[in-house]
Amino acid sequence: MADASTLSPRVPTGVRWSAATAAFQIEGARAEDGRGRSIWDDFVDTAGRIRDGSTAEPGPDSYHRSDEDIALLRDLGVDRYRFSISWVRVQPDGTGPASAPGLAYYDRLVDGLLEAGVTPFPTLYHWDLPVDLEAQGGWLARDTAERFAAYVDVVAASLGDRVKNWYTINEPVSTTLQGYAIGELAPGRQLLFDSLPTVHHQLLAHGRAVAALRARGAGSVGIVNNHTEVRPASESDADLTAAHVYDLIHNRLFADPVLTGEYPDLSALGVRMPIRDGDMDAIATASDFYGVNYYNPTTIAAAPEGSPVPFAQVATPGLEHTGFGELWPIAPEGLTAFLVDAGQRYGDALPPIIIGENGASFPEPDQVDGPLDDDRRIAYLARHIDAVGDAVAQGVDVEEYTVWSLLDNFEWADGFTQRFGLVHVDHASSRRTPKASFGWYRDLIAGAR
Numbered sequence: 233m234a235d236a237s238t239l240s241p242r243v244p245t246g247v248r249w250s251a252a253t254a255a256f257q258i259e260g261a262r263a264e265d266g267r268g269r270s271i272w273d274d275f276v277d278t279a280g281r282i283r284d285g286s287t288a289e290p291g292p293d294s295y296h297r298s299d300e301d302i303a304l305l306r307d308l309g310v311d312r313y314r315f316s317i318s319w320v321r322v323q324p325d326g327t328g329p330a331s332a333p334g335l336a337y338y339d340r341l342v343d344g345l346l347e348a349g350v351t352p353f354p355t356l357y358h359w360d361l362p363v364d365l366e367a368q369g370g371w372l373a374r375d376t377a378e379r380f381a382a383y384v385d386v387v388a389a390s391l392g393d394r395v396k397n398w399y400t401i402n403e404p405v406s407t408t409l410q411g412y413a414i415g416e417l418a419p420g421r422q423l424l425f426d427s428l429p430t431v432h433h434q435l436l437a438h439g440r441a442v443a444a445l446r447a448r449g450a451g452s453v454g455i456v457n458n459h460t461e462v463r464p465a466s467e468s469d470a471d472l473t474a475a476h477v478y479d480l481i482h483n484r485l486f487a488d489p490v491l492t493g494e495y496p497d498l499s500a501l502g503v504r505m506p507i508r509d510g511d512m513d514a515i516a517t518a519s520d521f522y523g524v525n526y527y528n529p530t531t532i533a534a535a536p537e538g539s540p541v542p543f544a545q546v547a548t549p550g551l552e553h554t555g556f557g558e559l560w561p562i563a564p565e566g567l568t569a570f571l572v573d574a575g576q577r578y579g580d581a582l583p584p585i586i587i588g589e590n591g592a593s594f595p596e597p598d599q600v601d602g603p604l605d606d607d608r609r610i611a612y613l614a615r616h617i618d619a620v621g622d623a624v625a626q627g628v629d630v631e632e633y634t635v636w637s638l639l640d641n642f643e644w645a646d647g648f649t650q651r652f653g654l655v656h657v658d659h660a661s662s663r664r665t666p667k668a669s670f671g672w673y674r675d676l677i678a679g680a681r
Contacts, residue, residue: 268324326362439514456523
């Protein structure tokens with residue numbers, strides 16, 4: 233096994249360590265205990281949407297096997313566990329009183345984590361919008377932000393006596409661009425730039441959630457977005473312009489309002505956000521941290537003639553890639569570059585950063601007889617932890633690093649074809665088998681203390 237101290241020499245003292253999952257990807261039990269339907273239930277039940285035709289059942293089956301997850305986390309030695317709370321388990325229709333069985337599941341999970349010495353760090357929205365709210369416009373409708381705030385208050389009223397740290401919304405960029413713009417993710421709409429009002433309503437929902445959580449005594453609250461270092465395919469004016477536009481839409485459109493209270497200039501795209509009085513103040517309510525999910529850089533070229541958008545994602549030449557293919561290149565220096573640029577761009581407006589997700593999938597067997605030697609994952613994690621250390625050495629305040637994922641899980645539109653876990657999961661039996669990366673991460677955490 234690789235020596236963690238050699239692989240990650242720049243890890244600063246005091247960084248917290250975490251691992252992450254999300255409700256729809258690990259819980260299973262879609263139809264139990266009054267759980268409602270989310271947009272992902274509709275998406276996976278639509279023929280042709282999921283690469284392998286799977287339906288997330290049973291998968292890790294954490295709804296019934298959360299004690300096993302807690303035992304793994306205790307053995308791993310993490311400071312915190314990032315999991316998500318399913319809106320439709322708590323409010324099956326997206327409104328109204330809470331489901332007692334749904335809240336009881338998260339109540340047991342929180343108590344189990346605390347007993348194991350692991351701080352619970354839930355995400356309140358990880359893409360599982362109730363179908364009834366989608367039918368009323370989903371994130372295109374302003375009212376969804378208000379419904380989200382009400383749901384957050386219900387959860388905080390139940391768990392806030394023990395849970396003090398919260399992520400509000402996970403990766404609003406993915407919901408907007410992949411869910412509403414091009415239809416790769418639920419709800420599968422293809423609105424292109426007409427999807428951009430969903431940005432404002434998600435960020436407004438974040439602001440409303442911050443207020444609700446603080447009213448319930450929350451200690452630390454923030455949003456987490458997927459960010460990428462954007463690279464132009466060449467130094468041509470066309471590619472540079474395309475890369476600039478993509479950076480605006482993927483990165484700055486989501487970070488600027490939260491951190492500065494203003495949207496970047498989108499006039500060239502003919503886009504106007506549906507802003508009302510007080511919205512930007514709510515969105516820019518001071519966060520206790522800013523969450524960054526990072527997987528890879530993105531190389532952008534000018535779009536071919538006739539394209540409905542002014543940019544095109546292309547392969548980054550000369551780089552190894554993960555199991556997702558050439559558009560997921562491995563470039564840890566891109567994480568350093570993004571973090572350093574964010575520190576310089578936002579200055580004192582940038583709160584401490586938490587790396588909310590970082591990890592890699594590689595081809596792995598569906599069944600194993602013992603620990604899997606996943607050296608490529610170890611190398612990926614080591615290099616990216618080192619990249620965080622590089623950013624910290626350049627003055628960026630990073631408080632926490634989170635591996636995606638604790639478990640092999642249902643990887644959204646790719647079904648069970650992509651494995652990110654530190655722990656192998658047989659998706660037919662739900663059997664858990666820690667991989668070599670699990671032991672490596674455990675040793676790194678122990679050695680960093």
